[in-house]
Amino acid sequence: MKKKRNVLGYLSIITALTSVIFFFSPIDNEIDAIIIGLISLLGIGFALASKELWSVFIGTISNMAMLGMAYLLIIGTDFSKL
DSSP states (O other), X not given: OHHHXXXXXXXXXXXXXXXXXXXXXXXXXXHHHHHHHHHHHHXXXXXXXXXXXXXXXXXXXXXXXXXHHHHHHHHHHHHHTO
C-alpha cells in the first residue's frame, strides 16, 4: 500500500510538470487553458490520494498554481478579444 501512495505522489508532480509544458506550447490559448485545468485537477486528486505529507503539500501547491495560471490564461484570452 505504501508503494501505491508513493506512486500517486510522483504522478501529482508529473502532472504539474506536464501542465508547465502545455503552458509553453504554442497551441490555441483556450485549448491550452482547458488542458492545463483538467491536468491540474487530476494532479490535485493524485496528491490528495497519496496521503503522504510531502506529496500532498508539493503536489497540491504546484497543481493549484498551474490551475491559477490556466484561469489567468482564460481571462487574458477573453480580455484580448475585446
